Amino acid sequence: MDVIALLEAASLLSPEERATADDLTVSDIWDHLTRDEWDVALAMLEELVDVPPPPPAFWEDMATVAEQLGMERSTAWCRWRSYETRYGVIRADLTLRPASETWRRTPVTGSGVLRPMWDIGNTAPDGGPALDIAALWVEFLPCLAPGGRAPVRLAPLDPSRWLHLRPGQVITMYEDRSVSATAVVLETRRPTAAPSRQGRPPVPERERGPPGPGHQLGHSRVNPARPAVMTPTRGPRRLSDSP
Incomplete structure (x- = not known):
């Protein structure tokens, strides 16, 4: 799986070859994607792009890609958003x-x-x-x-x-x-x-x-003594599922 393809399929990103001056492309969010800041990148896209909220399957696929890329915070964020779409x-x-x-x-x-x-x-x-x-x-x-x-x-x-x-x-x-x-x-x-x-x-x-x-x-019914604990440099213009 490819994160950019997932974003384009969800209409959160416009393919660069078809983008207008007002469209968001991967160039606008690339640094956030490569720095394990998908929460920032995806929040930017969701705020600025007028499309229906992505379904749970989108967030689960994004979490799989982030995990394969070794991006722990972004993996957790995508799983969090999958939860929010359901609850x-x-x-x-x-x-x-x-x-x-x-x-x-x-x-x-x-x-x-x-x-x-x-x-x-x-x-x-x-x-x-x-x-x-x-x-x-x-x-x-x-x-x-x-x-x-x-x-x-x-x-x-x-x-x-x-x-x-x-x-x-x-x-x-x-x-x-x-x-x-x-x-x-x-x-x-x-x-x-x-x-x-x-x-x-x-x-x-x-x-x-x-x-x-x-x-x-x-x-x-009572306050607990202690809570439970839940517990790349700029490169190719596509993030694939290769570690």
Whole structure:
């Protein structure tokens, strides 16, 4: 498979031999593709090209190509987008608490590895708070340091429990028994494709850790002690599936 052919087939790129002055071609995004920044390149294309959202199969094929090329972040991004087409998009403006106010001393990995707990307003049968699990993707940044702020995307373990979210709603993130971050919901979008039978956050099985204390069916009655962890130079003008 060839990434440029996939983009052209999805009408996200115009073949250079037929492109007009207003069309996007591979020349416009080449540097991002070769630097393992497909999230930047594809976001640019989706924003500027007026075509229907690509189906899950497109993102799965793109993930296969990225993996064959050894581009780990781009592989994770394409799998993330495949998940979003089936279960919807949740974007938020996240602010991490500074290192002086939390146990975290290192940056949060931005590529969907962290799977913290969230207070999104759900309640347990006894009326107490129920926390929900969602993986975290930091947009256009490899990581986010304590005290930092950035737009993020969330991939819930149980998407059905997040359907009530609306822009402007404030939610809180937990990595231990104290609040580690707050976020304001920026955008929610319903799926553009039929969900699969069981929704799972888009993280390879080998990166997922065991669930933390209290995890059950995608939510928890109590705050966990520790969250589960989900865990070329400019060359030819085509990226093929050759490593």
